[in-house]
Amino acid sequence: MPDLLNSAQMRAIEAAAIASGLVTGLELMERAGRGVVEAIFEEWPGFRAAPQRAVVLCGPGNNGGDGFVVARLLKEWGWEVALFLYGDPARLPPDARANYLRWCGLGEVRDFLGEMPEGLFDAAPSGDGVMVDALFGTGLARPLDARVRARLAEFRAQGQFCGLHSVAVDMPSGIDSDSGRFLGEDEGWSGVQADLCVSFHRPRVGHFVGEPSVGRLVVKDIGLDGIADRMGRGAACRESTPAAELICRWSGDLRKSGGHKYTHGHALILSGPPGRGGAGRLAARGALRIGAGLVTLGCPPDAMPENAARLDAVMLRPVADGEALAELLVDPRVNAVCLGPGLGTGAREMDLVAAALGDAQRRAVVLDADALTLVARHPELFALLHEACVLTPHAGEFARLFPDIAETLAVPATRGPAFSKVNAAREAAMRAGCVVLFKGPDTVIADKAGRCAVNAALRERAAPWLATAGSGDVLAGFIVGLLARGFSPFDAACTGAWLHVKAARRFGPGLIAEDLPDALPTVFRDLGL
Numbered sequence: 001m002p003d004l005l006n007s008a009q010m011r012a013i014e015a016a017a018i019a020s021g022l023v024t025g026l027e028l029m030e031r032a033g034r035g036v037v038e039a040i041f042e043e044w045p046g047f048r049a050a051p052q053r054a055v056v057l058c059g060p061g062n063n064g065g066d067g068f069v070v071a072r073l074l075k076e077w078g079w080e081v082a083l084f085l086y087g088d089p090a091r092l093p094p095d096a097r098a099n100y101l102r103w104c105g106l107g108e109v110r111d112f113l114g115e116m117p118e119g120l121f122d123a124a125p126s127g128d129g130v131m132v133d134a135l136f137g138t139g140l141a142r143p144l145d146a147r148v149r150a151r152l153a154e155f156r157a158q159g160q161f162c163g164l165h166s167v168a169v170d171m172p173s174g175i176d177s178d179s180g181r182f183l184g185e186d187e188g189w190s191g192v193q194a195d196l197c198v199s200f201h202r203p204r205v206g207h208f209v210g211e212p213s214v215g216r217l218v219v220k221d222i223g224l225d226g227i228a229d230r231m232g233r234g235a236a237c238r239e240s241t242p243a244a245e246l247i248c249r250w251s252g253d254l255r256k257s258g259g260h261k262y263t264h265g266h267a268l269i270l271s272g273p274p275g276r277g278g279a280g281r282l283a284a285r286g287a288l289r290i291g292a293g294l295v296t297l298g299c300p301p302d303a304m305p306e307n308a309a310r311l312d313a314v315m316l317r318p319v320a321d322g323e324a325l326a327e328l329l330v331d332p333r334v335n336a337v338c339l340g341p342g343l344g345t346g347a348r349e350m351d352l353v354a355a356a357l358g359d360a361q362r363r364a365v366v367l368d369a370d371a372l373t374l375v376a377r378h379p380e381l382f383a384l385l386h387e388a389c390v391l392t393p394h395a396g397e398f399a400r401l402f403p404d405i406a407e408t409l410a411v412p413a414t415r416g417p418a419f420s421k422v423n424a425a426r427e428a429a430m431r432a433g434c435v436v437l438f439k440g441p442d443t444v445i446a447d448k449a450g451r452c453a454v455n456a457a458l459r460e461r462a463a464p465w466l467a468t469a470g471s472g473d474v475l476a477g478f479i480v481g482l483l484a485r486g487f488s489p490f491d492a493a494c495t496g497a498w499l500h501v502k503a504a505r506r507f508g509p510g511l512i513a514e515d516l517p518d519a520l521p522t523v524f525r526d527l528g529l
Contacts, residue, residue, distance in 0.1 A: 002202065002203065002245065002246045002248060003202050003242035003245060003246075004202065004203055004204065004205045004207075004208065004242055004243055004244040004245065004246050004454060005201075005202045005203075005204055005205070005242060005243055006177070006178045006204065006205055006243040006417060007138040007139055007177050007178055007204065007416070007417065008417070009242075009243060010138055010201065010202070010204070011138075011139070013201065013224055014028060014224070017224055017227045020227065022227045023223065023227055024095075025062075025094075025095040026095045026098060026099075028222055028223075028224075029062065029065045029066055029069060029095050029096070029099060030069055031200075031220075031222040031223060032066045032069065032169075032200050032220070032222055033066050033067075033068070033069020033070045033072075033073060033099075034069070034073060035198060035200060035220030035221075035222060036066065036069075036070045036132070036167065036169055036198045036220070037070055037073045037074060037077075038220065039167075039196060039198045039218040039220060040130055040167060040196070042218070043165075043195075043196050043216065043218075044130075044165065047129075047130075051077060051078035051079045051080070052079055052080075052128060052129035052130070053079060053080040053081070053082075053128075053129040053164075054070075054071065054074050054079050054080070054081045054082070054129050054130050054131070054132060055081075055082050055084070055120070055129075055130075055131045055132070055155065055159060055164060056068075056070055056071040056074075056081060056082070056083045056084070056131075056132040056134065057084050057086070057112060057131070057132065057133050057134060057135050057152070057155060057173075058071075058083060058084065058085045058086070058100075058112075058134050058135070059085075059086050059087065059134060059135035059136050059137075059173070060086060060087030060088070060091065060092065061092075061093060061096065061136070061137075061139060062093055062095060062096050062137075062139075063134050063135065063136055063137035063138075063139070063169055063170060064085065064086075064087070064092065064096050064100075064134055064135065065092070065093065065095050065096030065097075065098075065099045065100070066134050066137070066169050066170075067083075067132060067134025067135075067169060068083070068096065068099035068100050068102065068103045068134075069099050070132050070134065070169070071083045071103055071106075071107070071132075072099070072102055072103050072106060075106050075107060076106075079129070080129075081107060082108075082110065082117070082120060083103060083107060083108070083109055083110065084109075084110045084111070084112040084155075085100075085109050085110070085111065085112055086112035086113065086135055086148060087112075089109065112135075112148075112151060113147055113148075113151055116154070116158075120158075121158040121159065121161065121162045121164075122162070128162075128163035128164055128165065129163075129164050129165070130164055130165045130166070130167050131155065131156070131159040131164040131165070131166050131167065132167045132168075132169065133152075133166065133167065133168045133169065133172060133173050133194065134169040135148070135152065135173040136171075136173040136174070137169055137170030137171055137177070138170045138171055138177040138199075138204055139177075140171070140173070140174070140175070140176060140177070140183065140416055141176075141183075141415060141416040141417070142183065142414075142415060142416070143174075143183045143184035143185075143414060144173065144174050144183070144184065148173075149174070149184075152173060152174070156193065165195045165196065166193060166194045166195045166196070167194060167195065167196045167197075167198065168194035168196070168197040168198070168214070169198060170197075170198075170199050170200070170204075171197065171199075171204065171206060171207075172193060172194045172197065172213065172214065175206060175210075176206055176210075176413055176416040176417060176418045177204040177205070177206040177207075177416075178204070178205055178206055178243070178416060178417035178418060178420060179205065179206055179209065179210050179413060179416075179417065179418040179419065179420030179421070179422075179423075180205070180206035180207070180208070180209045180210020180420065180421075180442070181206070181210045181413040181418045181420070182413065183413050183414065183415070183416055183418065184412065184413075184414065185412050185414070193213040193214075194213070194214050194215065195215040195216065196214075196215060196216050196218065197214040197215075197216070197217050197218070198218050198219075198220060199217065199218070199219050199220070200219065200220050200221075200222045201219070201221070201222055201224045201225075202219065202242075203217065203219050203246065205243050205244055205420060205422055205454070206420070208246060208442060208454045208456040208458065209420055209421045209422055209442040209444065209454060209456070210420065210421065210442065214459065215459065216459060216460070217459060243422065243452070244422050244444070244452040244453060244454050245451075245452065245453040245454070246453070246454055246456070247445075247453050247454065247455045247494050247497065247498045248498075249498065250494075250495040250498055250499065254291065254495070254524070254527075254529055264291060264292060264293030264484070264485050265292050265293050265294070265335050265336060265481075265483075265484025265485045265486065266292070266293060266294040266295075266296065266331075266333045266334045266335060266336075266484060267284075267287040267292040267294070267295045267296070267334075267335075267336045267337075267338065267477075267480045267481050267483070267484040268295075268296050268298055268328070268329075268334050268336070268337045268338070269283045269284045269287065269295065269296070269297050269298065269337075269338045269339075269341070269477065269480065270298045270299075270319060270325070270337070270338065270339045270343060270352050270356075271297050271298065271299040271300075271303065271307065271341075271342060271343065272299070272300070272303070272342040272343045272344045272349075272370075273300050273302070273303055273344060274300075274302055274303045274306050275306070276342040276344065277297075277299060277303055277306055277307050277310070277342060278342060278470070279341035279342030279369070279470060279473040280297055280299065280307075280341050280342050280343070280473075281297065281307065281310055281311065281314070282341065282470045282473040282474050282477065282513050282514065282517075283338055283341045283368075283473045283474065283476050283477030283480070284296075284297045284311070284314045284477060285314065285474070285477065285514075285517045286473075286474040286475070286476070286477025286478045286481060286516065286517045287338070287477040287478070287480050287481030287484065288313055288314060288481065288517070289481075289517035289518070289520045289521070290477070290478045290481035290482060290485075290496070290499070290517075290520060291481060291482075291485055292336075292480075292481040292484040292485060293484070293485075294315065294333075295313075295314050295315065295481070295484075296314070296315040296316070296317050296334070297311065297314055297315070297316050297317070298317045298318070298319035298325065298328065299316070299317075299318065299319060300318070300319070300320060300348070301318040301320055304316065304318055319352070320348075321348050321351050321352070322348075322351030322352050322354055322355035323351075323355075325351075325352050325355040325356065326355045326359070329355070329356075329359050329361070329363070332361065334363070335363050335364065335483075335484055336363060336364040336365070336366070336480045336481075336483035336484035337356045337363060337364070337365050337366070337480070338365075338366040338368065338476050338477065338479075338480035339352060339353055339356055339365070339366070339367055339368070339370075339371040340366070340367055340368030340369035340370050340371035340372060340392075340476060341368055341369050341370075341472075341473035341476055341477075342369070342370070342473070343369065343370040343371055344370055345370050345373050345374055345377075349370060349371075349374060350374050350378065350381070353367070353371050353374050353375065353381055354380075354381060354384065357381065357384035357385065357386070357389070358384055362386050362388050363388065364388045364389075364390075364480070364483035364484070364489060364492075365388060365389045365390070366389075366390045366392065366476050366479050366480045366483065367389060367390070367391050367392070368391075368392045368472065368473070368475075368476040369397075369472065369473070369476075372391060372392075372393050372397045372400070372401060373397070373400065375391075375401065376397070376400040376401045382401075382432070385432050385433055385434050386433060386434060387433060387434055387447075387448060387489070388434070388489055389432070389434035389435065389489065390434065390435045390436075390437060390479055390483070390489050390492065390493050391428075391432060391434060391435070391436045391437065392437045392439060392472070392475065392476055392479065392493075393436070393437075393438060393439065394439045394440070394472065395438075395439075395440065398424070398428070398438055401428070401432075402424075402427070402428045402431065405424050405427050405428055405431075406424070408424070409421065409423075409424045421438060421440070421442060421444050422444055422446075422452055422454070424438065424444075425438040425444040425445070425446040425452060426446045426450055426452055428446070429446040429447050429448050429450075430448050430450070432448070433448050434447070434448060434489065435447045435448075435489040435490050435493050437479075437493045437497060439472065439475075441456070441457045441458055441462070442454060442456050442457075442458065443455040443456070443457070443497050445490065445493045445494055445497065447489070447490045451490060453490075453494050455494065455497040455498055455501065457501045457504075461501060461505070463501045463504040463505050465504050465507070465508065465509060465510070465511035466500070466501070466504045466511070468511060468512055468513055469513060470512070470513025470514070471500070471504075471513045471516060473513065474500070474513050474516040474517060475496060475497065475500045477517070478495075478496035478499060478500055479492050479493055479496035480492075481496075482495055482496055499520065499523065500516065502523050503515075503516045503517075503519035503520055503523050504516065504519075506519045506522055506523050506526070507519045
């Protein structure tokens, strides 16, 4: 899993590298600027051969210094470049100041807040080009000044109108890199956007949570990995302990290597009354497809005929109440339990949750949907949570389980680093004492020790088709199936979430929840399993 860093960690890594004497700040700035130009040419290959035009917006810090390098390199490539600076050039940091002076030998520096030059956004016969936002990057800690917001929105609107592609250096200005949230009272400000965002060394947490409006993210190597190696994995390495990890592949081994059905675990899914069994059946099919050796659906006795008519490979058992569940759990081969999908929230269901959580073996338990509602309502159930549990709340369920944490997350971000979904999931996991999978396009998974991972279904990995009834039930089934196979709760949650998106993308438009389990065999073949 690649590391996701916060802004403080990135600053510490850069500072340690510079202090080592192995690289200067000026060299890092040059590499960053070159990385942006490389990314532009990679994204729009025709720009390399046919010079275009660029509008470059530079800010008062080192992000602005990167912008000066970009402007100089594009100018040297033959581009028509208009550069605007926000701030006093005499107060630029030393490295940014050096690159400002290098640019001054090539072109004019215009005032970002001054009068807009006439003809700047006229249609150009040579083609379109780019607008580079190098105003504020990962270090932004306060809302943009109202004048800056208004002028930036004007630049973006005019640039879009005349066909300029928008490029952000590190982060689109106005976004907190630690949370992906807009800094200010108006979180819905439509000016935050970039066709291409170019960052350096490692992605930031805010690139993958908070849904920043970025069409494509490119992370360029500026040589910091090699410096850390030469330093003997010293200070720079210690500071790079990730704020979170980005799930880009499964955790654990999905292959089966012989054995019999019980070798691969026995998952039990508890289902609801007649007419509400579909969600449980979806979870059961998900658990079976992901490789659990056996899957049993436990339902009320009067729901047996309905489920028997719909199930074949999934086994069926009557489970009338908590006592019946406790008797079933005497069998040690039942090693993972899922409660919630279509379960109900009455007295029977409360007893089932209590029996599963109070089981002396403390076997793995996935709590979803109605089970989360019961745990939120009854503190005595919350108190039974243990480290083998996985909670899978969406935003509404999260707010019922952890109302104070959700309230903090909902407050507009007026300073950076802002409270993020990563912070929220971590706090929730520590309080619950188990793994919390906080669902959304930017799903965050955290455990009680503070380990955290992000499963982002954004940009090139977007899966909008998952917004369909029952997809969450299938995810719960994937996770309990992996738990039955012996995955740790954290790895089961990460792998289940990753495969959930993978299956949705493999199937594509028209997806309904029933398609997700059946897409898994194709996904596994694609992965060479």
